[in-house]
Amino acid sequence: MEKLLELKNISKSYSGVEVLKGITIDLEEGEVLCLVGENGAGKSTLIKIISGAVWPDAGTIRYFGKEYGRLHPKDVIDMGVATIYQEIDLVDNLTVAENIFLGAELKNSLGIIRAKEQERQADELLEKLRLDDISGKTLLSKLSTAQKQCVQIVKALKNEARILILDEPTASLGDKETKSLLALVKNLAGQGIGIIYISHFIEELFALGDTLLILKDGCQTAVRKAGDTTPEQVIHDMIGRDASSFYQREYFQTGDRILRAEHYANRHTVHDVSFEMKSGEVFGLGGLVGAGRTELVRMLYGADARLNGRLYMDGKEITPSSPRDAISKGIFMISEDRKGEGLLTLRSVKENIMITHNEEREWISLDREARMAAQSIENFAIKTPGQDAEVTSLSGGNQQKTIIARCVTDPGEVYIFDEPTKGVDVGAKEEIYRHILNLAKADKFVILISSDMPELLSMSDRIGVMCGGRLVDIVDVDQTTESDLMRKYLGLS
Amino acid sequence: MEEQKRAKSKVFKVLTSQPFILFVFIILVAIVTNSINSKFLTWGTINSILGQAAGLGLVSAGATVLVISGHFDISTGRMLGLAMCAMAIMLNGGMHPVLVSVLGILICVACSVFNGAVSIAFQAPSFVVTLATQNIYYSIALLLTNGYMQTLYGKYRTLASFRIFGVFPLIYLILILGFVSIHVILKHTRTGRHVYAIGTNERAAYISGVNIKLSKLKCFAISGVLVGVASMLMLSRINAAQATTGYGMETEAIGAVVIGGSSINGGKGGVVGTFMGVILLSMMSTAINMLHINTFYEYMVYGIVILLALGTTAVRGYTVGKSGGF
Numbered sequence: 131m132e133k134l135l136e137l138k139n140i141s142k143s144y145s146g147v148e149v150l151k152g153i154t155i156d157l158e159e160g161e162v163l164c165l166v167g168e169n170g171a172g173k174s175t176l177i178k179i180i181s182g183a184v185w186p187d188a189g190t191i192r193y194f195g196k197e198y199g200r201l202h203p204k205d206v207i208d209m210g211v212a213t214i215y216q217e218i219d220l221v222d223n224l225t226v227a228e229n230i231f232l233g234a235e236l237k238n239s240l241g242i243i244r245a246k247e248q249e250r251q252a253d254e255l256l257e258k259l260r261l262d263d264i265s266g267k268t269l270l271s272k273l274s275t276a277q278k279q280c281v282q283i284v285k286a287l288k289n290e291a292r293i294l295i296l297d298e299p300t301a302s303l304g305d306k307e308t309k310s311l312l313a314l315v316k317n318l319a320g321q322g323i324g325i326i327y328i329s330h331f332i333e334e335l336f337a338l339g340d341t342l343l344i345l346k347d348g349c350q351t352a353v354r355k356a357g358d359t360t361p362e363q364v365i366h367d368m369i370g371r372d373a374s375s376f377y378q379r380e381y382f383q384t385g386d387r388i389l390r391a392e393h394y395a396n397r398h399t400v401h402d403v404s405f406e407m408k409s410g411e412v413f414g415l416g417g418l419v420g421a422g423r424t425e426l427v428r429m430l431y432g433a434d435a436r437l438n439g440r441l442y443m444d445g446k447e448i449t450p451s452s453p454r455d456a457i458s459k460g461i462f463m464i465s466e467d468r469k470g471e472g473l474l475t476l477r478s479v480k481e482n483i484m485i486t487h488n489e490e491r492e493w494i495s496l497d498r499e500a501r502m503a504a505q506s507i508e509n510f511a512i513k514t515p516g517q518d519a520e521v522t523s524l525s526g527g528n529q530q531k532t533i534i535a536r537c538v539t540d541p542g543e544v545y546i547f548d549e550p551t552k553g554v555d556v557g558a559k560e561e562i563y564r565h566i567l568n569l570a571k572a573d574k575f576v577i578l579i580s581s582d583m584p585e586l587l588s589m590s591d592r593i594g595v596m597c598g599g600r601l602v603d604i605v606d607v608d609q610t611t612e613s614d615l616m617r618k619y620l621g622l623s
Numbered sequence: 624m625e626e627q628k629r630a631k632s633k634v635f636k637v638l639t640s641q642p643f644i645l646f647v648f649i650i651l652v653a654i655v656t657n658s659i660n661s662k663f664l665t666w667g668t669i670n671s672i673l674g675q676a677a678g679l680g681l682v683s684a685g686a687t688v689l690v691i692s693g694h695f696d697i698s699t700g701r702m703l704g705l706a707m708c709a710m711a712i713m714l715n716g717g718m719h720p721v722l723v724s725v726l727g728i729l730i731c732v733a734c735s736v737f738n739g740a741v742s743i744a745f746q747a748p749s750f751v752v753t754l755a756t757q758n759i760y761y762s763i764a765l766l767l768t769n770g771y772m773q774t775l776y777g778k779y780r781t782l783a784s785f786r787i788f789g790v791f792p793l794i795y796l797i798l799i800l801g802f803v804s805i806h807v808i809l810k811h812t813r814t815g816r817h818v819y820a821i822g823t824n825e826r827a828a829y830i831s832g833v834n835i836k837l838s839k840l841k842c843f844a845i846s847g848v849l850v851g852v853a854s855m856l857m858l859s860r861i862n863a864a865q866a867t868t869g870y871g872m873e874t875e876a877i878g879a880v881v882i883g884g885s886s887i888n889g890g891k892g893g894v895v896g897t898f899m900g901v902i903l904l905s906m907m908s909t910a911i912n913m914l915h916i917n918t919f920y921e922y923m924v925y926g927i928v929i930l931l932a933l934g935t936t937a938v939r940g941y942t943v944g945k946s947g948g949f
Contacts, residue, residue, distance in 0.1 A: 433830060457832040471830045474823040476890040485820055485831045492813050536831065 132159050133195060134293050134324040135180070135211075140189035142175055149175050150186070150348045157293065157324040162315070164335040164356075165328045167345030167368055171555070173328050176345070177295055180326070181213040182206035194292070212286030213295040218278045220270055220285075227252035227266035230285045255284050259314060276307030280314055287318070294318060295326045300334060312338055332361045344368055368556060377563050377588040384591070385409035385573040387444050389544060391430060394439035399425040402438075403601045405594055409543075412566065412576045414590030414607075416583075418619050422599035423579045424466055427546045430577070431463040432456045443543065443575075457486060462537035464530075466548040466579070472533045473521050479507065480517040482532050487539040506535040511561060527558025534565055544575045551585060563589060583612050597621045641884025644935055645899035649906065656910040663913050670792070674783075674860060676905035677798045678703075678869075680898065681853035683876040683883075684805045685846030687897045690880045691809070692842045693822040693889030694749040696738055698757035699850050699876060703869030705764040706730045706854040711773035711864040720779055727858075728851030734760055735847030739840045757873075764866035772865040775858070782859035794856055801849055805894045814841055822889030878925065879904055882932040903928065 137155040141148065150172045157163050165173045178184040180191070182203040190197055193209050207213075220229045227249040228235075236244045236251070252266030261280050270278065279299050286294065296315065300308040308331075315338060319325050329335055335342060339356045344367040352367040387409040394403040400422045407413040415423045428434040430441060432450030441449045450456035456463070465471035474482050480503040487502070503517045510531045514524055521532055530550065537545065547566060551559045566589065570576050580586040586593060587607060595603045595618045603618055637643055657663040682699050689696055710727040714720065738756050742749040785793040809815040817838040820828035829835050858864055882900035885892020904925065911921050 431830075452834075453830050454832040454834050463830065465827075465830050470824075471826045474820050474827055474831075474890075476823045476886070477819055481816060481819065485816060485828070485833070494811050494813060494816065496811065 133157070134159060134193075136190075136192040136195075137180070138190045138192075140176070140179060140186045140191070142179065142184065142186045148348055150179070153189070153345075153350055155343065157326065159292075159322045159324060160319050162319050162325045162327055162338050162340050164339035164342045165326065165345060166332075166335060166342055166364060167555075171345040171368075172348040173345060174297070177213065177297055177326070177328070180206075180293075180295060181211060207289070210290055210292040211295070212289070212291035212293070214279075214282050214286055214297065214299060216298045218275070218282060220278060220282060222269075222271040224270055225249070225266065226256075226264060226268050226270060226273070226281055229270055229281060230255070230266070230288055232285075234288075252284075255288060259284060259287075260317060261314065274307065276311055279311055283314065283318075287323075291323065293324045293326070297328045299327075300329060300331065308334070332364060335364070336361065365556065377560065377585070379563065379567055379588055380571075381591070382410055382571050384411045387573070387575075388442075389575045390442040392440045392442065394426060394429055395437045396425060396429060396434065397437060399599050400429065400436075401599045403596075403599075405601060405604060407575060407577075407592070409575055410570050410573045411591045412570050412578055412589055414586045414593040415577065415579045415596060416586050416593050416615055416619060417596035421596040421619070423596050424548055425599075426596070427463060427548055427577060427579060431461060431546060433463070457540075457542075460541065460543035461546070462486075462542050462544070463546040464533055464537060464548060464550055466552060468526070468529060468533065468553070473529060475520075475522050477521060478518045479503070479512065479514050479521050479524070479532055482521045483507070483517075483535045483539065486536050502539060506539060510535045510565065525555070525558075527554040527562075530554050530562065531558065531565075534562065538565070538569070542574065544577070545569050546577045546579075548579045549581060550578070551580070551582065559585075583615065587612065587615070595619060639939060640896075641932070641936065641939070642893075642896040642899050645882065645884075645896065645903060645932075649899065649903050652903070652906065652910060656914060660913045663910065668909060668913070672902075672905050672909050673795060673798070674792070675909075676901050677794045678853045678857040678860075679872060679875055679879065679905060680798050680901040681801045681849045681856070682872055683879040683897050683901050684801050684894055685849030686873075686876040687880050687883070687885055687892060687894050688805060688809065688818060688842050688845050689749070690877065690885050690887065691822045691889060691892050692818045692839065693825070694739075694742070694839070694842060695877060696735065696749060696753045696843070696846055697873045697877070698734065698738060698753040698760055699846070700869045700871055700873040701757040701760040701764070702731050702734045702847075702850050703854045703857065703872060704864070704866050705734070705760045705767075706851060707858045707864035707868050708764045708768045708773055708866055710779075710854065710858055711775055712767060714775055714778050715773065720781075723779075724855050727854055728848055731851035731854065732844055732847035735843045735850065736840055739843030743836050743839055761866060761870075768864075768866055770866065772863055774863045777862065779859050780862060782855060784859075794860075797852065797856060801852060802894055802898050805845070805849070808845065809894060814838070818842055819890060822886075822891075824890075875904060875925075878929050882929055884932070884936055886936075900932070 133156055135155065135157040137153055140150055140153040142150040153176060155163065165176065167173050175184060179186050182201045182205060185200055193211065221232065224232065230252045231248045236247050238244055249266035256262070256264050256266065261284070264273065264277055264280065270281065273281065300311055312334060315325060315327065327338060336356055342354045342356055342359065342364060343350055344352045344354070344364060346368060354364070385408060388406055390406045392404050395401055403426055417423050425434065429436040429439055432452045432455055440447055448459045450459055450461055469475070474485060480500065483503050483506050484499055500517065507514060507517060512528050512531050512535065514528065521529060524532065550562050550566065554562065566576060566578065578589055590607050593605050593607060593610070593615065594601050595605065595615065597619060598621065602621070653664060662668060682703065686696065686699065706727045709730055710723050713723045713726065738749060738753050742752045745752070783794060787793060787796060809818065817828065817833045820831065820833055821835055821838055825835060879900035880897050881887060882903060883892065883896025885896060907924055907928065908921050911918060911924065
């Protein structure tokens with residue numbers, strides 16, 4: 131079989147820090163190669179190198195058996211290497227066909243776009259990939275996220291791509307959608323396209339991959355055939371230590387202080403939610419996407435308008451009117467949208483940590499600030515070149531730790547974590563769990579939203595189940611199972 | 624070893640910073656101009672450059688705060704004209720200069736805060752809001768003056784002519800104080816951190832407990848104070864005012880901010896760069912004059928300098944900014 135891609139001893143460093151060392155890859159026709167590794171292991175850089183966006187410091191790359199000099203990303207695309215990133219890069223207000231032909235429109239001699247012909251060809255492509263449920267005429271905004279992902283793949287394949295790189299394509303998809311996307315990828319591999327696939331979901335890698343390339347700290351620790359290995363082995367290769375999917379947490383005596391939320395409601399997504407929790411407890415909130423969990427905690431935090439709802443601690447009302455008010459009352463929230471609502475993207479790690487603390491007084495003592503930031507960076511083991519480094523230069527896990535550090539510089543009472551480990555690697559996950567549990571241990575109130583079932587089950591004391599904007603049940607963790615919870619999420623029991 | 628490395632990278636950071644590059648550029652222009660016309664580096668010329676720079680400098684310092692917070696105020700020029708006219712009329716009416724100065728500042732703060740408040744209330748970009756309000760301020764100035772030039776006949780000169788210990792002009796002190804206080808606000812206060820925060824990511828700043836609306840109003844108020852002080856200085860220097868005075872300074876000020884390396888999208892920058900930008904711009908026109916270059920070239924040079932500044936910012940972005948890795 132023909133070798134589509136050969137990488138030999140690829141290395142790359144950024145300002146003295148080696149992010150890739152001696153990577154060697156062979157990709158054959160129809161092979162699915164999965165890249166596995168923690169965030170910051172070097173997967174993204176490797177992809178950027180293959181797609182021509184970044185030039186390696188050392189090593190050779192051969193595309194389709196030929197070695198080239200320095201290439202521009204466009205040259206690589208023209209050779210038949212298509213890269214699809216996690217964020218959907220399509221225009222909502224255009225049709226599927228227009229999106230597929232965007233930038234390479236079919237025009238007649240007067241320069242007018244031949245819309246009908248584009249639609250016909252788009253439908254042909256879609257049919258070839260068994261995506262019959264999508265029509266070229268449909269407006270993109272009418273499609274689901276998974277369908278948009280598929281359109282993106284079709285667009286990439288339009289130019290006869292022979293290598294397809296997918297960077298966490300299923301990160302924002304549900305179970306069923308993931309399955310159909312995986313089916314599409316398998317289908318493509320069957321047609322002889324070489325696939326490089328990145329995902330945090332181990333089951334996907336085993337369902338899809340022929341070869342697993344495991345990266346750790348920029349080195350490849352192992353190359354394994356999917357058939358000859360186990361998830362435990364892969365996790366072991368990734369982090370160099372054993373990890374089970376269920377985190378073994380420590381349980382503490384809950385305190386006797388009580389937080390009570392009463393009749394929380396907004397116009398559409400949350401209806402009359404009330405609950406009570408004890409200090410020292412981790413109160414999980416489970417449910418499907420759209421169940422109203424995020425909307426509920428945002429109201430608890432005072433970030434969004436509400437129709438109704440009051441919050442009491444030990445009988446005293448503490449309902450916050452704004453995030454600022456919430457913080458002054460010791461209520462903190464870590465938003466699920468790290469880029470949009472968490473990070474001050476252009477600013478330093480130090481400023482990101484200290485922004486909430488800065489509330490205290492007008493004059494900032496730079497020395498004290500630097501000392502406190504250094505302390506936080508140490509406490510949270512945030513991996514950064516320095517506290518003045520831009521926060522976006524850190525890996526996802528370290529960005530998240532920065533945001534958590536921000537919320538615990540000052541004493542507080544209530545901590546709301548909304549999907550705290552989304553897009554975070556296994557190692558950083560455990561650290562984040564430890565910090566969450568430390569808060570519970572210190573007799574604080576912890577509310578945890580998680581869509582990761584094992585995480586929710588292993589971290590919570592009790593789980594509130596939300597469905598259709600209502601809190602339908604509250605269950606003790608030791609009296610429930612994964613399947614039981616899922617039934618409740620779906621509103622079956 | 625580690626210490627040495629850190630010190631080295633710090634030096635590198637300073638040497639590649641926009642203010643430093645501008646500083647070198649300013650020195651170069653000064654030396655070249657002086658080698659052709661030796662009258663350039665004399666106290667007389669420098670005094671006249673700095674004197675002209677004072678008004679623009681203060682307005683630019685205020686504009687820096689707004690730009691970093693993600694805003695623009697293109698009504699500052701008209702605001703300046705309005706305040707100067709109002710102050711001239713009050714002075715000619717016999718009011719005490721100190722009272723007039725305070726009122727002048729208040730007028731600018733009121734106009735500026737009004738801009739901010741409208742922008743917040745209508746959730747409209749401040750660029751568009753101030754595009755509208757500048758016309759209103761101009762009209763008020765015209766109505767106040769009936770379109771006539773207001774001459775002060777030597778009143779209110781002290782500010783521009785006073786020299787501390789008989790040597791150091793008061794204007795310079797005010798200019799320096801203006802920049803130093805903005806620098807201190809930006810780097811050493813909670814307000815400053817909030818300015819950067821809302822300029823970078825307003826939603827994240829909100830979730831982190833920043834009072835967005837109040838912070839924005841503060842930015843506009845700070846800019847207003849500086850425009851007010853600038854109008855005092857300019858009124859004292861020119862000793863006359865009319866409705867059109869100051870027009871065009873708003874774009875020059877934003878130009879100085881951009882030349883100084885602040886990001887036009889907000890979230891990044893500082894006032895040291897702006898100071899260099901102001902000096903560079905003010906010195907350009909004098910240099911062109913003294914080199915006997917056709918003054919019609921002045922605006923071309925101004926435009927090219929802004930483009931060059933954007934260019935160096937971009938190059939620095941490629942080489943320095945992306946060194947973080949992934």
